Amino acid sequence: MDILKKEMRLNQLEATLKELDDVQAKAEINEKIEAYKNNMMKKLTAWDRVLLARHPKRLTAKDVIECVFDEFMDLHGDRAFEDDQAIVGGIATIEGRAVTVIGQQKGKTTEENIACNFAMPHPEGYRKALRLMKQAEKFNRPIITLIDTPGAFPGIGAESRGQGEAIARNLYEMSGLKVPVIAVVLGEGGSGGALAIGVGNHVYMLENSIYSILSPEGYASILWKDASKAKDAAEAMKLTSYDLREQGIITGIIKEPIGGAHRHPKNTCLNIKDTIMRSLKHFDSYSAFEITKERYNTYRSIGFLQRFNYENLKGVIK
């Protein structure tokens, strides 16, 4: 039974609770609910986390912006082609300081999702993000990015306008930014489309978010020629927040309430806010040079390989 089915069962229990009047019966069923909740979150599989990360009620970037920041003004456009709705961005305040916030926006209804293209940005979206980041650098504002995308959009327009170049340019420019970049993966961290706003000094993941080279479905169909093996792929790919921490890719995990972020959005946002504030304070004592250097070194050191000393081995090679 996957997590969504368990959640349905939980919803049923909660519905019964509402209908009951008898105090005794209420207490009993309440106990049952608590036990069920705790049980259902033990031993989550990687696939369960994929489902939670893609949950239709999952917190979106706009939800998080509204809850975590005191003020927010959205800014639009890449000044070259058009305004990409898949990326939201602007200036916000958090505990009395101004920051730039950029996020990938999913919708909750079909209508919303069509408007923001299911959070799959086009090149102009990445260029808008870059424009806002350069603006932040100019005015010495830290940058907070909120990652939640299945990936960059694969389409004729996207390719014609240089999807690859747009992503590459962001990676290139982000590595040199003189202000701290704090990235938080909210739901899906899909491939280069996610990384293009994710080159952070600190990178955090919500507990039930995922971050991977491509979707489990894509992985299964490329490697095993069978998209229906997505569940196995999710396990094999090591894409959960715990995996990424073990692999040394992310800075830390932001805890979610029992049942997943969407069941208690406020608590989740409080945790996100705490993490962001801690991170911001951490960089207060850093100079611009140190900020760039630290970020550069972080990415420079990522790789899973060995090198033997070729000179010393010459004797071995016949």
Added chain:
Amino acid sequence: MKSDLLKQAFDKQKAFKKHAISYRKKPLESTKTPDVPKGLYEQCDACKKTFMSEDIVNNRFVCPACHHHFRLRAVDRLSLMVDSHSFIEKGLGYITLDPLFIDGYESKIADYKKRTGLDEAYIYGYAQIKGLPLVIGVMDSYFMMGSMGSVVGEKVTKSIEYAMMKKLPLVMFIASGGARMQEGIYSLMQMAKTSGALKKFNDQGLLFISVLTHPTTGGVTASFASLGDIILAEPKALIGFAGPRVIKQTIKQDLPEGFQRSEFLLEKGMVDKVVDRHHMRDTIHQLLRFHQKEL
């Protein structure tokens, strides 16, 4: 945490000793055969005409009839591009590990090593073109579609750093299917690593020429391949971020004729020039010359 993983993967790497011994016994040499099966005769993929292998090789691996550019092995590319005996390979001795413990990955790598004589899908080193020094890097699409895992990412970064140290121009020949799925998130992060290194390289005022050849797609297009000061492309090469099949599936439409080919990218303003293989060496030499302090 990561070091535990490394240790596990390394212990698993039974073939380590064998690696060290079998590693690059033979010096790099041109295979002198185009991509299709070895034999006296070759068929062109594009026009289906048959030619003597020798004729194709002598025509710089270009079809004499229809001008189709055959895929090139890294060593053949080098032999076409740089002055003979000028290439000194750098960055040797990397070992590809299996971070996700995927069945069959290790043996696949061993197999490609044997077949191509390379240790990974990218080689680089010092070379000269008509006497002008440069650092040249070449991807080999015969090595697992030139996909970028940790070792390719590291070697690309090393080649950028080497050029930076020597204050030399850097020329890269790209041929890659994108990121290497078998290495998961590590592959993805190589995009940030290589792009960051190029940013540093750029800040030193050095020249980077990126040459896109068939095929250039995925994570490589979305990182160092697209960051050249000057971007050249070979005729009719497939160049894009998403593959045509994925795009077709997503938008449920047929793709226009010539979509994602070099000429299309030129029209859309994504590459500087489409350069024929016969003129590539001269073009790059001219560009290197333009960037000399004294002409």
